[in-house]
Amino acid sequence: MDEIFDIFLLEAIINGILFGGVLALLSLGLNLIFGVVDVVWICYAELVMFGMYTVYWLAGVYDINIFIAALGAIALVSVLGWLVHVLIISPILGTAPINQLLATGGLLFFLQSVATLMFSIEFRNLGLRLPILEFSEMYFSYARLLAFGVALVGMVVVYLFLTRTYIGAAIRAISQDREIMVLMGVNAKKIYWVTASIGGGLAGLAACLLVLQYDVHPFVGISFGPITFIICVLGGLGNMIGGFIAAFILSIIISIGGLYSEIEWGYVFAFAFFIVMMFIRPQGLLGKK
Amino acid sequence: MLDLKGVNAGYGSFQALFDISLNVKAGEAVAVIGPNGAGKTTLMRVISGMTEPFSGEMEMEGKSLSSFPPHQIVELGIAHVPENRRLFPGMSVEDNLKLGAFAKTARSDSAKNLEFVYELFPRMKERRSQLAGTMSGGEQQMCAIGRAIMSGPKLLLMDEPSAGLAPVVVQQVFSLVRRIREEGYTVLIVEQNVQQVLQVVDRAYLLEAGQLIDSGKSKDLLESDSVRKAYMGL
Amino acid sequence: MTRTIPFIIGFLLVVAPFSTPQYPLHLLIMILIWSLVYTAWSLMGRFGLVSLGHGAFMSIGAYVTALLWNYSGISPWIGIPAAMITAAIMAFLVAYPCFQFKIVGHYFALVTLALSEVVKLVIIASRDHTGGSLGFTPNREGDGTSFYALQFADKETFYFVVLGAWVLGLVIWRLVDKSMMRYALDSISEDEDASAAAGIHVTGSKLKITMLSAVLTALGGALYCQYQMFIGPEVIGGIGISLQIVFAVVVGGLYTMMGPTIGAIITLLMTEIFRNWITSLRTEGIDLAGLDTSIYGLMLILFIIFLPKGVLGELIDRLAGGRQKDTS
Numbered sequence: 001m002d003e004i005f006d007i008f009l010l011e012a013i014i015n016g017i018l019f020g021g022v023l024a025l026l027s028l029g030l031n032l033i034f035g036v037v038d039v040v041w042i043c044y045a046e047l048v049m050f051g052m053y054t055v056y057w058l059a060g061v062y063d064i065n066i067f068i069a070a071l072g073a074i075a076l077v078s079v080l081g082w083l084v085h086v087l088i089i090s091p092i093l094g095t096a097p098i099n100q101l102l103a104t105g106g107l108l109f110f111l112q113s114v115a116t117l118m119f120s121i122e123f124r125n126l127g128l129r130l131p132i133l134e135f136s137e138m139y140f141s142y143a144r145l146l147a148f149g150v151a152l153v154g155m156v157v158v159y160l161f162l163t164r165t166y167i168g169a170a171i172r173a174i175s176q177d178r179e180i181m182v183l184m185g186v187n188a189k190k191i192y193w194v195t196a197s198i199g200g201g202l203a204g205l206a207a208c209l210l211v212l213q214y215d216v217h218p219f220v221g222i223s224f225g226p227i228t229f230i231i232c233v234l235g236g237l238g239n240m241i242g243g244f245i246a247a248f249i250l251s252i253i254i255s256i257g258g259l260y261s262e263i264e265w266g267y268v269f270a271f272a273f274f275i276v277m278m279f280i281r282p283q284g285l286l287g288k289k
Numbered sequence: 290m291l292d293l294k295g296v297n298a299g300y301g302s303f304q305a306l307f308d309i310s311l312n313v314k315a316g317e318a319v320a321v322i323g324p325n326g327a328g329k330t331t332l333m334r335v336i337s338g339m340t341e342p343f344s345g346e347m348e349m350e351g352k353s354l355s356s357f358p359p360h361q362i363v364e365l366g367i368a369h370v371p372e373n374r375r376l377f378p379g380m381s382v383e384d385n386l387k388l389g390a391f392a393k394t395a396r397s398d399s400a401k402n403l404e405f406v407y408e409l410f411p412r413m414k415e416r417r418s419q420l421a422g423t424m425s426g427g428e429q430q431m432c433a434i435g436r437a438i439m440s441g442p443k444l445l446l447m448d449e450p451s452a453g454l455a456p457v458v459v460q461q462v463f464s465l466v467r468r469i470r471e472e473g474y475t476v477l478i479v480e481q482n483v484q485q486v487l488q489v490v491d492r493a494y495l496l497e498a499g500q501l502i503d504s505g506k507s508k509d510l511l512e513s514d515s516v517r518k519a520y521m522g523l
Numbered sequence: 524m525t526r527t528i529p530f531i532i533g534f535l536l537v538v539a540p541f542s543t544p545q546y547p548l549h550l551l552i553m554i555l556i557w558s559l560v561y562t563a564w565s566l567m568g569r570f571g572l573v574s575l576g577h578g579a580f581m582s583i584g585a586y587v588t589a590l591l592w593n594y595s596g597i598s599p600w601i602g603i604p605a606a607m608i609t610a611a612i613m614a615f616l617v618a619y620p621c622f623q624f625k626i627v628g629h630y631f632a633l634v635t636l637a638l639s640e641v642v643k644l645v646i647i648a649s650r651d652h653t654g655g656s657l658g659f660t661p662n663r664e665g666d667g668t669s670f671y672a673l674q675f676a677d678k679e680t681f682y683f684v685v686l687g688a689w690v691l692g693l694v695i696w697r698l699v700d701k702s703m704m705r706y707a708l709d710s711i712s713e714d715e716d717a718s719a720a721a722g723i724h725v726t727g728s729k730l731k732i733t734m735l736s737a738v739l740t741a742l743g744g745a746l747y748c749q750y751q752m753f754i755g756p757e758v759i760g761g762i763g764i765s766l767q768i769v770f771a772v773v774v775g776g777l778y779t780m781m782g783p784t785i786g787a788i789i790t791l792l793m794t795e796i797f798r799n800w801i802t803s804l805r806t807e808g809i810d811l812a813g814l815d816t817s818i819y820g821l822m823l824i825l826f827i828i829f830l831p832k833g834v835l836g837e838l839i840d841r842l843a844g845g846r847q848k849d850t851s
Contacts, residue, residue, distance in 0.1 A: 040629055042766070091828050098573045101632060102773060103827040105766045110820030116813030166391050169384055176377040183337055183371065185363040185392030185440065218813070226640045226762060233633045264648035271641040275617065278634055282624035 008259060011138040016255030017248055018140065021148035022209050024247035026224065027231040028155055028240055029202030035175045035238035036195040039089055039100040045225030046111035047084075047200060051077040051207025052216040053119055060126045074204035081200015085192055108221070115218035123215040130212065147209035154205050155244070158198070167194055175238060227254075227267070230274045236284025246285055250274070290315045290475055291336070291367075291444055296345030298335045304343070305331040307499045313444065318466075318476040320486045320507070322520060323496035329479040330372050332496070333448045336477075337369035338362040349444070364394045368442035372449050374433040378422025382413055382432055385421050389439030398441050406435040409468065427458035434465060438474075445469065447478040451485070463489055483520035487511050536686060540679040548678045550795060554787050555685040556747050557771065561783030562692040563739035565772045566699060567732045571627075571712040575765045576617070576635030579642035580610045580737040582760035584744030586646060586653060589661045589754060592672070594652070599673040603745045610741035611734045613638075618733040622726040625715065636762060643761040658755030661748065673749050681750055688746055689784075692739055696780050699735070704728055770823050776836035794819060 030044050041047075051073040058069035088103050130142040162168035170186045171194070181188055206224075214220065231250055235242025250270045257266030277285075291313040299305040305328040313319045321329055334340040336347065338359030347354040349365045357365065368389075376385050386406060390399035407414040410431045416424060421432055430450055437445055450466065451459040459482065467489050470476060480486035487493060487507040495503040495516070503516075510516045540548055564577050587606035591597040597605075617638050621631055646653045653659055664672035668680075675681045699705055707728045710718045719725045748754045757763060767790075775786020797815030804811055830837050 034629075040633070088824060088828070092831070095831055097628060098571075098632070099827050099831050101573075101629065102766075102769060103824050106770065106820050106823030106827060108766070108820075109763075110817055110824065113813040113816035113820055117811060117817055118813075120810075120812065166387070166396065169380075169388050170391060172384070173377045173380060173388055176379055177375055179339065180371060180375045182339055182359045183363060183369045184388045184436075185360050185395070186388075187358070187360045222762065226636060229633050230637050230640075233630060233637075237629060237633075262648055264644045268641055268644045268648060271637050271644065274637055275634065275641070278626060278630075279620035279624065282620075282626050282630070 007137055009256070011140075012255045012259040013252055014138065015140065015144065016252035018144040018148040019255060020248040020251030021151035022206050023224075023228065023231055023251050024244050025151040025154055025202055025206050025209075026228045027235065027243035027247050028158060029199040029206070030228055030232050031235070031238055031240050031243045032158075032171070032195055032202070033199040034232065035240070036171055037085065037089060037093075037192050038097065038175070039104070040229065040232075040237070041084065041199070042101060042105040042225070042229075043084070043108040043111055043221075044104075044199075044203060045221035045223075045228060046108050046115075047077050047080055047203040048207045048210065048224060049115060049216065049218065049221045050080060050111065051204040052211040052214075052220065053115065053124075054204075055208055055211045056124055056126060056216055060124070070205075070208040073208055074201050077204030077207060078197045078201035081203065082193055082197045084200070085196035089196075090189075090192070108225075112218050112221070119218065121218055123217045125215045126211060128212060141213065143212040147212060150205070150209055154202065158202070161198075167191070171195055227270065230271065234274050234277055234285060236286050239284060239286050242284050242286035290317075290350055291477065292346070292348040293336070294346040296335060296342050296347060298331055298340060298342040298345075300331075300340070305499050306335065306342075309345070309501055311494055311501065311504075313475060313477050315443070315475055316473065317492065318470050318478070318490040320490040320493040321477070321479045321496050322481070322483045322486065322493055324520075325481065327496045328499040329496055330448055331499075333369060333371075333446050333477075333479055336362075337367055337446055339369070361392075363440050363442075364392045366441075366443035367446065368437035368440045368444070369446040370433050370437045370448060370450065372452065374426075374429045376421040376429055376432055376436070378420065380421060381418050382421055382424070383417040385432055385436050386413070386417075386439050389436035390441075392440055395440045399439060402439050402441055406438055409438070409472070410435055425458075426454045427461055430454065430458075430462055431465065434469065438469075442474065444475045444477060447476065449479060449481065451480065451482045459485065483516070484511075540682045545678060548682060550791065552678060552682055552685050552750060554784075554791050555682075555689040556743055556750065557791060558784040558787040559685070559689050559692040559746070560740050560743035560768060561771050561775070561787050562689075562696055562780075563736050563743060564768050565777055565783045566696060566739070567729075567736040568769070568772055569777050570708040570729075570732065572729065572733065573628075573632045573769065574635040574733075574736075575632050575762070575769065576638035577736075577740050577768045578760040578762070578765035579635075579639040580614065580740040581744035581747070581764065581768075582642050582646060582754075582756065583610045583613060584741030585748035585754045585759050586659070587741075588745040589659055589748050590652065593659075593662050598671050599745065599749060600671070603673075603742065606745050607738045607741045610737045613642075614734045614737035615730065618730055619726070622729045622733075627715070636765065639760060639762060639765045643756045646756040646760070653756075656756060658753055658758065660753050663752070674752070685746055685750070688742060693780060693784075695735070695739065699732070700780065704731065708732060770826075773831075774823070774826050776832060776839075778832075778836055779839065782836060790819075793822070 026044070030041060034040055054073035054076050055069050058064045058072050059066045084104070084107065088107060089100055092099050092103060133140050133142055133145065162172055170181065170191050174181055174188065174191055178188065227250065231246045232243050234250065235246035253270045253273055254266035257269040293312070294310050296306060296309040297304060309332065321332060323329055331340060335342045349367060352365060354362060377388065386403060390396055390402060412428060413431055413435055416428065421429065424432065447466070450462050454462060463485050466476065466478065470489065478486060478490065487510055490507050493504065493507055493510055494501050539551060543551065560581060564574065567574060584606045587609050588599050588602040591602040591605060592599060617634070621634055626634055647655050664674055667674060667676035707723045710723060711725050711728060715725055744759055747759055771786035771790045772783045774789055775784065776782030794815065797818060801811050801815050832840060
């Protein structure tokens with residue numbers, strides 16, 4: 001009896017880690033934008049939703065090769081991210097930060113509704129049946145493994161970009177001293193554009209991975225949005241490594257919580273853990289005072 | 290090389306500089322000296338594009354600075370070592386130096402310039418992977434100067450390089466300035482430490498309450514009674 | 524002239540139910556309930572305490588009252604105060620550490636957002652008692668009108684109940700505005716450390732206003748439940764409602780007493796007009812579900828970009844600016 005129980009627990013932990021990969025990817029995008037532009041995009045998960053629809057239409061309806069569909073979704077959401085910055089954030093950059101938060105909140109409503117208008121509230125899926133892998137009496141979905149692997153690769157690419165290129169160095173520097181960037185010959189506006197596009201692109205990549213596992217509908221963002229914000233805050237807003245660790249902690253809590261009860265309780269435990277952690281480390285896991 | 294004519298500048302409704310005209314010739318080292326709040330930092334900021342002037346003409350090698358967006362000023366060959374060094378504290382020394390070569394005009398020479406900076410400051414090479422914020426004040430000043438050199442400048446603007454440093458370190462910083470001069474850079478330096486700075490520059494302007502009140506060869510100024518009385522407490 | 528306006532409006536509000544058809548009266552009741560909630564939010568929002576957790580307090584107000592009534596037969600007359608106390612305790616538990624550890628700005632907004640998700644998820648997860656996502660209906664007492672159950676079959680009576688609650692909200696807003704606490708909170712929102720140095724009890728002041736705001740919001744939630752006789756986790760809670768509350772206040776104006784009410788009028792009328800329009804289109808066979816909320820979302824974005832002080836705030840600024848020009 002004990003042995004079987006342990007296997008379930010192990011399976012839940014591994015599934016949690018696999019799920020954490022995509023969450024880490026999402027929180028990386030959000031953290032990147034926050035670190036550079038100092039704005040939280042409340043509508044981030046809604047961009048993911050549009051990416052999911054893009055893959056669904058291209059691959060599911062028009063029968064385009066899934067990899068090309070995925071690239072299309074990444075490109076489209078990347079442009080969406082750039083538009084969010086140029087059309088909504090940029091005009092109010094100088095005003096109270098809360099206005100920027102709210103403007104993207106308004107965009108959240110807008111994107112949900114536009115999706116309802118365009119695609120109706122029907123749940124749609126690709127209809128792909130990816131195999132389930134069995135490994136010593138534990139079962140893992142192939143889609144999740146794939147998502148985890150691709151998410152990791154995506155994060156490594158971003159890491160290399162940030163550490164090996166001039167633009168990447170500027171992205172890391174800008175949050176430390178915004179004013180001085182001009183002396184380096186950095187056009188802050190351009191850095192914002194690049195960051196918003198990368199943030200969008202990461203949302204697009206996450207969308208490709210999520211659409212393999214979940215149905216898409218106009219309100220699917222609500223399932224990923226709040227948990228992503230919480231991961232970012234728990235890791236320390238703008239702290240990419242902190243977000244990475246927090247993503248896995250929370251996804252494991254959700255997965256284990258879901259093992260003993262319904263999955264909602266998993267989320268409740270994760271949120272409760274987050275609130276408790278805020279009192280222990282209000283600056284985030286790795287944040288500095 | 291650098292020519293300022295009738296520059297007025299400030300912040301909002303506050304005017305910090307009044308009708309400033311000065312020039313720096315190629316190969317020269319020039320100082321602007323004056324007390325706290327005289328407008329020295331504003332002068333540096335206006336030249337490097339951090340602060341927009343109210344009015345006036347500024348030219349670098351015949352090109353009007355006002356026709357370039359602020360982030361392109363560095364591409365004209367003007368590098369600014371800002372007040373308090375302003376390194377990126379959470380990034381390594383090498384990343385800080387690399388950012389100095391961000392400008393498109395600087396990237397092709399960045400390997401060569403990095404080599405040169407390491408040669409100039411071997412200490413920086415030892416500490417290249419250390420976080421800039423964890424170094425001592427003198428080392429940070431080296432890094433800040435190195436970062437400016439990475440852009441391959443013709444003119445180096447230095448804002449109070451000795452501020453906030455221990456006396457021994459101040460000595461080192463001024464010998465650094467001398468080294469940089471010997472390497473052929475043109476230097477415009479702003480300092481409160483009048484006695485020391487006059488020993489490393491050719492000429493100096495006296496800035497007081499936002500206006501240039503006097504100028505001359507360092508030698509003459511060092512001997513001038515009024516300067517000695519006002520700035521050196523002698 | 525301007526002094527008499529409130530009296531005229533007051534008179535109109537009192538006679539309104541007797542001369543208004545049912546549908547406009549329903550709208551008026553909804554506007555008053557939401558105005559109360561928005562006013563409650565602005566109590567703390569105006570001091571820079573941007574909470575995205577007020578959906579949680581509304582849900583607590585509604586669900587505690589309704590659950591006590593259905594499962595224990597406890598009258599809402601006791602249930603509502605109990606719900607308000609629960610909301611106050613919840614606000615304390617979350618806000619105290621937040622303020623103690625100086626969690627402000629973005630962080631505070633996101634921590635409170637987590638609260639609103641926790642409450643929503645707890646309601647969904649305890650579906651055996653709360654009905655989960657499908658929602659919850661309080662048991663009807665007798666023929667639908669019962670003072671004991673705070674249920675009224677006619678809208679007129681309920682109108683006066685919510686009118687009273689709305690006036691209470693405004694009175695509290697005014698009392699806070701005139702109190703010493705307001706100066707303390709204003710100074711805290713400017714500079715927390717300096718205020719603390721000046722002897723202001725920072726955590727205490729913020730905590731008081733947060734709990735007050737939560738309590739009034741819970742009252743709004745309970746009244747919503749008693750009037751609509753139906754509640755759901757997404758209908759009065761979650762991130763959607765929490766954002767809606769903030770938006771309406773921003774639209775109306777954050778720093779004036781009537782701002783939140785104006786915000787409620789504008790946003791409710793807007794959604795109602797759009798909704799009716801979409802419904803009429805549907806009868807003609809055109810399905811544009813989502814268009815109404817699309818326009819709504821777009822207008823919110825435009826509002827924030829172009830009128831960050833809200834309609835009323837902007838109007839007052841313009842008028843004040845005009846007056847200054849006249850005298851000079």
